[in-house]
Amino acid sequence: MANELLYPKHTLTRSVVSLDGMWKFKWDPASIGEKENWQSGLQHTEWVPVPSSFNDLFTDKDSREYAGDFWYEREFFVSSDWKDKDLDVRFGCATHKAVVYVNGKQMTSHVGGFLPFNASINDVVEYDAYNRIVVKINNELDATTLPVGKSITLKNGKKMVKPFFDFFNYAGLQRSVSLVITPKESIIDFTVKHELKGEDALVHYDVETTGEHPVEIEVYDESSHLVAVQTGKQNTIEIKQANLWRPLDAYLYCFRVLIKDKETIIDEYEEEIGIRTVEVKGDKFYINEEEVYLTGYGKHMDFDVIGRGMDPVVMKRDFELIKWSGANSFRTAHYPYDELFYQMADREGIVIIDEVAAVGFLESTKNFLDAAGGKVTGFFNYDIVHQETKKNHKNDMYELIQRDKNHASVCIWSLLNEPDTLSERATGYFEEIFDYAWELDVQKRPRTFASIGTSIPGKCNCYQVCDIVSLNRYYGWYFLNGFELSDAEAFFHQEMELWQDVGKPVIFTEYGTDTVNGLDKLPSVMWSETYQKEYYDLYHRMFDYYDCVVGEQVWNFADFQTVEGKNRMNGNKKGIFTRSRQPKPIAYLLKERWEALAGVQ
Ligand code: GCB
Secondary structure, eight states, rough: OOOOOOOOOOOOOOEEOOOOEEEEEEEEETTTTTTGGGGOOOOOOEEEEESSOTTTTTTSSHHEEEHHHHHHHHEEEOOGGTTTTTEEEESSOOOOOEEEEEETEEEEEEEOSSOOOEEEEEEOOOTEEEEEEEEEEEOOOTTTSSSSSEEEEESSSSSEESSSSSSSOOOOOSSOOEEEEEEHHHHHHHEEEEEEEEEEEEEEEEEESSSSSSSSEEETTTOEEEEEEEEESSEEEETTTOOOOBTTBBOOOOEEEEEEEEEEEEEEEEEEEEEOEEEEEEEEETTTTTEEEEEEEOOOOOTTTTTOOOOOHHHHHHHHHHHHOOEEEOTTTTTTOHHHHHHHHHHTTTEEEEEOOOTTTTTOOOOHHHHTTOOOOOOSSSHIIIIIIHHHHHHHHHHHHHHHHTTEEEEEEEEESSSSOSSSHHHHHHHHHHHHHHHHOOTOOOEEEEOOTTTTTTTOSSHHHGGSEEOOBBBTTSSSSSGGHOOOOOOOHHHHHHHHHHHHEEEEEEEEOOOOOOOSSSSSOTHHHHHHHHHHHHEEEEHHHTTTTEEEEEEBBBBOOOOTTTTSSSBBBOBBBBTOOOOOOOOHHHHHHHHHHHTTT
16 A cells, blocks of 8 residues: 555544554664664663654753754554554654664655655564554755755764754654554545536546455535445546535535445545635636635744644644634645644635745745845756755655645645745746646646745746746835835835736735734834734735735744744744734734625624
């Protein structure tokens, strides 16, 4: 079953055993682990929770800032009831590179820190016994990793990571790990594509299995009534008077996929599917042939102590705040999130701009400042970027689209964040990446990249490949700020006139001011809540003025952790909510605006 990316589910034919909990943990700063046979078992270990980032668990700085190899281990019981089954250990993610050993033997390795992968363990497993899983992970960054950064060695011999991005390089087993037990003949992939036909819908599907027995699909509505049945590995299901999935008005059908041998069920898998189409026409964005205006946030998976570890409690609170504020969307800046986010967004009718971890392609440890200063880095002038980096980038895109393709909530792919678009060699790279996304996605969702302030028509060599133009803009914050805010507005207009002529839809994927919660100043100064309001008022005037603007996503949903530095006061403070998820005053203004835009009385 290697490479199967279906979300692990317990069904009639499948079982899932959680391997979350406390794991043994050990640092390996000199990378001696393999030589000393750590793959067969770790000695003198810590005990850490999975899922979580390791960084904020400890009280010393060496642990938080650790860069290099580190190891996890736990045991799990395998029953002989599963002898005729396929057994896989599935990792929600391992940040950033991992090698997996079971009972001392290498089972798989994976590069890329935010997407799931499986280790097939059939060949080494011992039944009715405890088995040992050991994972070696590395969190270093270079020009070929996604995200991009570099690793340096300090004079005291300790390694340190320098991210070329503005979020803390949290690492570890940050998402759930599970033992997945499936039948030998099983469903390994399921893909849907929707077409609207008046009041009815056609769902074209494709099921991949490991055997030859026939496939059947049953579709149930939200009241559990069977509304359609179809057979065949590839076919079309007609759903009469379909309830469509709409932003803030979700409807999900349950698709039950079966492999059958006459009346015997060989394998069963279920997925909740929202029926909707997505399209760009001219400078507008449509869902189900209705024009849509996106409101919401650029987000992070980030919380106190757990770092980037998946926590359903924090996720739930985030969705409640998103709904409270009247927003209908968010971007998974700057990496794919845990799969539960997408399942939740499907249920809540929240549109997702799903982003690949292609961030840091500006080769700078402070790209947020360089963006304003117009720094041209020539990241795409390095040959290695067109080889190794591109290979990793395409691999991440493959895994992302494979994982998220059926989610109704996923309406746009974001293929990079703030890359250098000024060097000529960027164009070919972008074309290849954008073509690849088109090829991978049967639903042909619009593609975009979140562009930095210097990427404007006339200078940017890459926006042409986008279906939607996404702008990260900081007029009034990183430059022309404070008392110069009126000049910011004038320059902003100049740029927007150019985009208006391009004829593509424009979404603002970032804009915001660092704001200290509770700092109210009259008249305003930067970092105060008063200044934040003046800044947002300016941006709202802009959005309302230009017809091509089809969405606004503030930066950021909540304050979040970054590397320490003179430009960051215990992290990035551009949150509309604090890191502990309480509203700053600006949240009420956005709520009023977004509810009005959504037509809420
Ligand atoms: C950006 C980046 C984002 C930063 C943000 C900022 O342009 O895309 O990762 O956090 O600016 O606040 O500087």
